[in-house]
Amino acid sequence: MSISNSKPKKPPNASTHPSNPDNSMSAASLSSVEDNSTQNLTQESAKEPANPDELSFVHDAVLLQEAVAAVLGVKALPKQTGSDEQSSDRQNSLNMSGIYVDATFGRGGHSRLLLSQLADDATLIVFDKDPTAIRVAQELASTDSRVQVVHDSFATLTDSLAAMGITQVDGLMADLGISSPQIDDGSRGFSFMRDGAVDMRMDTSRGQSVAEWLETVDDDTLANVLYEFGEERHSRRIARAIKQMDSYKSTLELAEVIKVAHPNWQRGKHPATQSFQAMRIFINNELGDVDNFLEQSIPILKSGGQLAVISFHSLEDRRIKQFLQRHSKGQYPEDENLPMPPKRPRYFSKPKRVGPSKAETSHNPRARSAWLRMATRTDVDYLTDIEP
Numbered sequence: 001m002s003i004s005n006s007k008p009k010k011p012p013n014a015s016t017h018p019s020n021p022d023n024s025m026s027a028a029s030l031s032s033v034e035d036n037s038t039q040n041l042t043q044e045s046a047k048e049p050a051n052p053d054e055l056s057f058v059h060d061a062v063l064l065q066e067a068v069a070a071v072l073g074v075k076a077l078p079k080q081t082g083s084d085e086q087s088s089d090r091q092n093s094l095n096m097s098g099i100y101v102d103a104t105f106g107r108g109g110h111s112r113l114l115l116s117q118l119a120d121d122a123t124l125i126v127f128d129k130d131p132t133a134i135r136v137a138q139e140l141a142s143t144d145s146r147v148q149v150v151h152d153s154f155a156t157l158t159d160s161l162a163a164m165g166i167t168q169v170d171g172l173m174a175d176l177g178i179s180s181p182q183i184d185d186g187s188r189g190f191s192f193m194r195d196g197a198v199d200m201r202m203d204t205s206r207g208q209s210v211a212e213w214l215e216t217v218d219d220d221t222l223a224n225v226l227y228e229f230g231e232e233r234h235s236r237r238i239a240r241a242i243k244q245m246d247s248y249k250s251t252l253e254l255a256e257v258i259k260v261a262h263p264n265w266q267r268g269k270h271p272a273t274q275s276f277q278a279m280r281i282f283i284n285n286e287l288g289d290v291d292n293f294l295e296q297s298i299p300i301l302k303s304g305g306q307l308a309v310i311s312f313h314s315l316e317d318r319r320i321k322q323f324l325q326r327h328s329k330g331q332y333p334e335d336e337n338l339p340m341p342p343k344r345p346r347y348f349s350k351p352k353r354v355g356p357s358k359a360e361t362s363h364n365p366r367a368r369s370a371w372l373r374m375a376t377r378t379d380v381d382y383l384t385d386i387e388p
């Protein structure tokens with residue numbers, strides 16, 4: 001079965017994002033900006049794609065073994081004997097039953113390895129916003145009846161699963177951000193190194209492109225977006241330069257305008273890196289979707305079910321970390337100063353964090369900024385150790 005959820009997506013609304021009227025960020029607060037915050041796009045390679053066919057772009061799955069082991073709740077996967085680690089060699093399969101979700105199918109690297117460890121009666125539901133990713137997922141579903149495909153945001157997790165008659169699952173994983181095929185295909189507009197329309201939507205079938213948004217946004221809102229989602233300290237100056245452009249038809253032109261406006265280039269990093277990241281995160285409502293997805297993991301995971309999330313920049317990683325802290329320790333920032341903190345439920349076991357090995361980062365530089373955070377959904381346990 002392949003379901004297509006056609007709920008209209010609200011275009012991101014600038015007014016829902018906290019604004020930053022004073023953009024003069026202090027040196028102290030800047031030092032808290034983690035190095036990995038813009039890695040998604042700094043890993044852009046200068047090479048041109050060999051083949052312009054959108055399906056020909058490949059994606060090297062990051063933290064592949066680690067994430068699949070995490071979502072299955074095992075320390076490691078059985079050693080693969082054949083040359084193809086994703087083969088469905090039953091001898092090397094855990095043959096796990098149950099219902100699993102890969103919320104970010106991409107090109108299916110994680111999904112295929114996961115399928116190799118699932119029994120014939122298991123189900124794998126895959127989500128993606130991207131129509132090209134969905135075409136690849138549908139091809140996989142046509143040859144493997146365990147796969148069901150949802151073309152929608154993972155922020156619709158509970159509703160989409162409910163539409164399939166599913167209320168709880170055994171494992172849930174997400175590999176956040178954009179895929180290499182999305183960056184490498186200049187026509188998608190994510191790249192400042194390949195020319196294309198200024199689009200940047202993951203779901204090209206709905207919503208507003210960055211070009212359409214730039215036509216109407218005011219300087220202040222644009223500056224706030226560049227600052228908040230790109231941690232770009234020169235956001236006001238860059239926003240003014242962008243708004244002075246006659247049109248927004250070319251990513252290379254937009255990147256050039258940002259480059260000229262940027263007063264402080266860093267060696268080895270294109271000056272448009274942070275601005276492009278910010279516009280992409282904003283137009284796809286990436287952080288809002290992650291928050292929604294995390295909250296929905298609580299009701300959707302069975303007790304004993306596994307959550308595994310890979311992130312590539314600090315804005316996302318911080319959210320995942322804080323979510324797991326709140327729901328494993330019962331630590332709510334809003335309780336900190338209360339004389340009588342309420343009893344808080346604990347929904348998850350102590351979370352774990354795993355980064356890529358040296359071997360992986362030398363083979364795949366994009367993995368350098370990745371973190372995998374994981375935790376097991378537990379029976380609800382109310383904190384009793386807080387004395388009123």
Ligand SMILES: C[S@@+](CC[C@H](N)C(=O)[O-])C[C@H]1O[C@@H](n2cnc3c(N)ncnc32)[C@H](O)[C@@H]1O
Pocket residue numbers: 059060061062103104105106107108109110111127128129130133152153154155175176177178179180202289290
């Ligand atoms: C890093 S790639 C995943 C790669 C995949 N794990 C693989 O091995 O091929 C991220 C994918 O998530 C999708 N995506 C990002 N945000 C999404 C969201 N809110 N809902 C659904 N898909 C999303 C992107 O379109 C992209 O295809």
